[in-house]
Amino acid sequence: MNLPRGIWCVLSGLAAAEIRSRGAAALDAGASALSLRRPACGSGAAAAAFAAPELQAAWRATHGMGDVALASGARAVIAGARSLDVADYLRLDARLRVGASAHDMEEARFARDAGAHFLIFGPVWDTPEKSGRLEPRGPAGLAAAAALGLPVIAIGGILAAEQVRAACAAGAHACAVLRAAAAPAQLSELTRAAAACSPS
Numbered sequence: 001m002n003l004p005r006g007i008w009c010v011l012s013g014l015a016a017a018e019i020r021s022r023g024a025a026a027l028d029a030g031a032s033a034l035s036l037r038r039p040a041c042g043s044g045a046a047a048a049a050f051a052a053p054e055l056q057a058a059w060r061a062t063h064g065m066g067d068v069a070l071a072s073g074a075r076a077v078i079a080g081a082r083s084l085d086v087a088d089y090l091r092l093d094a095r096l097r098v099g100a101s102a103h104d105m106e107e108a109r110f111a112r113d114a115g116a117h118f119l120i121f122g123p124v125w126d127t128p129e130k131s132g133r134l135e136p137r138g139p140a141g142l143a144a145a146a147a148l149g150l151p152v153i154a155i156g157g158i159l160a161a162e163q164v165r166a167a168c169a170a171g172a173h174a175c176a177v178l179r180a181a182a183a184p185a186q187l188s189e190l191t192r193a194a195a196a197c198s199p200s
Contacts, residue, residue, distance in 0.1 A: 003097070003118055003151050004059045005174045006032030006194045007164070009181035010155075016041045019049035022182065027058055029184040030191030035078065035176065037063035047071035061099065066092045078120055079111070086114040099153070103134055108145045120176060121145040123156025125163060129178075139170040146171030159186065161193035168197035 009026035011019050011034060019041075023034050034055065039046035043065065050060060050072040061076035062069040064083030069076070076097035079086045089098045099118045100111030108119055123129075126136050136156065137145075146152045151173035158164060158175050167175050175194060180186045 003173060004032040006030070007180075007187065007191045008033040008035055008061075008153060008174055008176040009187070010035050010037055010063075010176055010178040011039075011181065012037040012178055013040050015039075016045040016049040019046065020052045020054065023050075023052075023058070024054045025184050026181050026187060027055070029187040030195075031058075031181070031187065032174065032191075032194075033059040033061065035061040035063060036065070036068065036072075036074075039068075043068050043071075050074065061097075063101070066096075069096060076117075079116070086111055086116045090115055102145065104137070105141075105144055108148055112148050112150055116150065118151040118153065118173070119145060119148075120153045120155050122154060122176075124154045124167060125157025127157040127178075139166050142167060142172060143170040146173075158190070161189050164190050164193040165197055168194070 009031040011022055036050050047068045060074040061078055062074050063078045066077050076099055077089050078099040079089055080101040086098055086100050097117045100116040101120045102108040102111050123136050124142050142154050153174045153176050154167040154172040155176040158177050164175050180190055
């Protein structure tokens with residue numbers, strides 16, 4: 001399936017110009033993929049920004065927003081609680097890989113059985129967005145999700161190289177970051193850690 005390893009940068013809540021600038025900075029820092037979530041602009045502007053020339057070489061995905069995925073030339077769409085489900089996205093376009101956001105093993109199994117090509121699983125560590133709503137699943141929870149047989153992208157609270165190494169050791173295919181996506185020096189540290197533990 002050619003799903004990238006390394007560090008995926010989540011571009012979340014950004015205006016069109018920020019999608020372009022943050023995405024380009026993430027790629028310069030070594031990110032292996034970009035994903036677009038809840039843009040602070042309309043679908044047309046988001047698609048145009050995500051299709052910008054400086055981002056074209058990147059492996060790109062959208063969280064929901066199948067229309068934006070297709071219009072921007074993204075490679076994948078990720079089903080979540082606020083979007084269409086996996087089956088709907090599988091029917092959208094055979095060229096799109098379909099991922100699913102999962103927060104526990106029930107959701108992970110459901111997504112696998114629905115035909116998802118990969119999982120975004122977390123929060124693995126504590127993160128402000130999920131604090132008080134979802135307990136961190138930890139490396140053990142991540143390992144259980146990876147044992148289902150799909151590539152799993154770890155997400156949630158990944159801010160340090162040792163967390164990247166722990167996620168890789170638990171079977172993560174890659175790690176997705178949101179806060180670190182806005183900090184190029186920190187992101188570079190994470191991408192180096194991911195490169196060191198990825199299979200050759």
